[in-house]
Amino acid sequence: MFPELNNLLNASPDRAEPGKLTLLCDAKTDGSFLVHHFLSFYLKANCKVCFVALIQSFSHYNIVGQKLGVSLTTARERGQLVFLEGLRSAVDTFFRAEGEARPLQFLREAKAGSLQPLYEFVRDALKPVDQGEAAWRRPVLLVDDLSVLLSLGVGAVAVLDFIHYCRACVCGRLQGNIVALVHASGDAEDEESDLLLNGLSHQSHLVLRAEGLATGFCRDVHGQLRVLWRTPSPPAPRGRSLTFQYKIQDKSVSFFAKGMSPAVL
Secondary structure, eight states: OOHHHHHHTTOOGGGOOSSOEEEEEEESSOOHHHHHHHHHHHHHTTEEEEEEESSSOHHHHHHHHHHTTOOHHHHHHTTSEEEEEHHHHHHHHHHSOOOSOOTTGGGGSSSOOOOHHHHHHHHHHHSOOOTTSOOOEEEEEEEEOTHHHHHTTOOHHHHHHHHHHHIIIIIIISOOEEEEEEEOOOOTTOHHHHHHHHHHHHHOSEEEEEEOOTTOOOSSOOEEEEEEESSOBTTBOTTOEEEEEEEEOSSOEEEEOTTOOTTTO
16 A cells, blocks of 8 residues: 555545545546555455446456555455456446346447446445445445546446436445546547546545646656645645655655655755
């Protein structure tokens, strides 16, 4: 896990605040290191996690997780982790016989407009356990990443509706948390992407935006992370923002103030 990021957000696995939507955003860089952080963060906190992985395979996340001190295989076997592998689920949706609705059922529709099967998958994955099963702490929905749904033909409004219902279920009724990654295209003509990003920003409690350096590639500084508190969260007031630069290492991420990289000093 990344201890620097925990300190930055003034949180620990034992004191994760419930009922929050955290938006991860990346622009001109890869923000997946934030996804890996939160995945290991909540698994170590003994939370029940539903991971909708639309980008990479289970093996990829498991390899990175092992570097951060968690085993996704073990977590899935004991029922702590429910993993939806988007790549495999898409193949099943296309090439297996029609029957009950699959999470990515919209792929078989002439006009992709409803994510209800995906919402129902999340709802069922995080529903309270029966007596006798392992009792996990608060549930967590993690999505990597929502921009893929736009590429698959789903409209931004449908994605926002999906998150709205997930918030009502996970954050409201179950008092859990949601963490979702979305890409900032930077293209002024990409109205759907802008609509999705702006809509999610207004719904979120905390925004973490990873950005590439304006000066281009640097060996010792990989990018900068902007932190914006959308709602009051002591000791941070609403609208407060901080900017840090970071360097991704094999098993951790180092954060430092702008211009304060050890390589510069």
